[in-house]
Amino acid sequence: MTEKFPDTVTVSPVGSMDLLSQLEVAKLRDVGRGDLRERLRRCALAVLNTGSQLDDARAVFERYADFRIELLQVERGIRLRLQNAPAQAFVDGELIHGIREHLFAVLRDVVYVSNEIEGRNGLDTPAAMTDAVFQILRNARVLKTRTPPDLVVCWGGHSIGREEYDFSKSVGYHLGLRGLNICTGCGPGAMKGPMKGAAVAHAKQRIRDGRYVGVTEPGIIAAEPPNPLVNELVIMPDIEKRLEAFTRFGHGIIVFPGGAGTTEELFYVLGILLNPANRELPFPLVLAGPGSAAPYFEQVDRFLRGTIGPEATQRYQVILDDAERVARVMRRGLAEVKEYRRDKGDAWFFNWRLRVEADFQQPFLPTHEAMAALDLSREQPPHQLAANLRRAFSGIVAGNVKDEGIRRIEEHGPFELRGDREIMDLMDALLQAFVAQHRMRLPGFEYRPCYRLVA
Known part of the structure; x- marks a missing residue:
């Protein structure tokens, strides 16, 4: 049975939206138009539904189809009125403070992107895309201008076993002892x-x-x-800008075991680092897990070598069963980043010198036609193949857990991916392993592949 908060609740702003002019409030109330209102409703529902055991976006939206959010203008600014919200967001009738912060972060970012980013003229060049990422992060007040490199991005699956979760927690502990901060995709x-x-x-x-x-x-x-530990939340407009934000905003990356989404992230960062323009750029990248994750990383390493080549493996190192060593390696890597940026006059808070090509920036809509048209052959430079493999795994993520992707699969059947036989065989082996290890969906949910591989 779905538990919902029985009363209508009015919530005052906290965080970065606690001081607004009347003109700003008037702009915010314009959120009532069409798709923007629905985007706000869905994102707000997601943060109120924290702790849920569902990783199927469509199921979440259907369960809370009667959830409503309304903006109210008052003399001192703005309020949010919530109806039929998930009950777990409340304690003794009061909205949990951290969730309240997340709720207004959603409002801040969704409305800012709609008003200031979407539809902007000239947003079709790499420089303009990067500028949009910068402006969204700046508006969210997460760029710390006087802080040396200390932000470690951690990637990994939302569906992992206890041993892998405990190892990721141990790595975070050793990073924290060294005064380093954490940035993740914010989920479980x-x-x-x-x-x-x-x-x-x-x-x-x-x-x-x-x-x-x-x-x-x-x-x-x-x-x-x-998750409830997030104390700075940023909603980027699409997966491509989210990934660029990680690589521009973070100073180093640790990759824990995961599924299709983690593989997408790996192809993104390796595709960028394989660009000759970034060859000399220090960017610490560590793949880490408990000793039991050795077969997982061996298969990932084999897949990377067999697709984008052995050069990619020179940009990362694998560390197993030694959380403290992961933290020490990352701290040394951040010291190199600090020295390099100081010598080059680059900002500590945003990696301007990193070259990100348009192939990694243009939003990819995973339709059946777009997925079938992806070039997954070796007849292209490694960094371009990485961009297309990134799109392929992005489509698989959409078909697994995203509302629109799930609906496309139900209507038209699995996505079809075509490529060289060796690449398809390697991809098939990797994806089959993800399925067997329950990395595609949370345990307890039957997984039906949303893809079909054709050599």
Whole structure:
């Protein structure tokens, strides 16, 4: 039975929207128009549904189909009125404070993107795309201009076992003991573990301003709602800008075991680093897990070598069963980043020198036609193949957990991916392993492949 909060609740703003002019409020009330209103409703529902055991966005939206959110204008600014919200967001009739912060972060980012980014003339060049990412992060007040490199991005699956979760938490703990902060995709599993470990370590070190930054986007937020440790939430408009935000905003990346989404992230960062323009750029990248994850990383490494080549494997190292070593390696890597940016006069808070080509920036809509048209052959430079493989895994993620992707699969059947036989065989082996290890969906849910591979 679905539990909903029985009363209508009015919520006052906190966080970065606690001081607004009347003109700003008037612009916000314009959120009532069409698709923008629905985007706000869905993202708001996702943050109110934190802790849910559902990773199917469509199921979440159907369960709370009667959830409503309304903007109210008052003399001192703006309020939100909620109806039929998930009950777990409340304690003794009061909205949990962290969820309240997340709710207004959603309002801030969804409306800012709609008013200032979408429809902007000239948003079709790499420089303009990067500028949009910068402006969204700046508006969210997450760019710290006087802080040396200390933000570690942690990627990994939302559906992982206890041993892998505990290892990610241990890595976060050792990062936190060294005064480092955490940025993740903000969901459960390997996104929550590092934040939880770092929070304990920060408490031991009496660090009272520890940062647990969550970066998400409207398509995935319902399937991976922000975990309660996130104290800075940013909603990017699409997966491509979300991924660019990670690589521009973070100073190093740790990749824990995961599924199709984690593989998408790996192809994104490796595709960028394989660009000759980024060859000399220091960017610490560590693949880490418990000893039991050795077969997982061996298969991932085999897939990367067999698709984009051995050069890609020179940009990362694999560390197993040694969380403290992961933290030490990352801290040394961040010291190199600091020295490089200081020597080049680059900003600490945003990686302007990183070259990100249009293939990695243009939003990819995973329709059946677009997925079938992807070039998954070796007759292209490795970084371009990485861009297309990134799109392929992005489509699989959409078909697995995103509302629109699930509906496309139900209507037209599985996505079809075509490519060289060796690439398809490697992809098939990797995806079959993900299915067997329950990395595609949370345990307890039957997984039906949303893809078909054709050599």
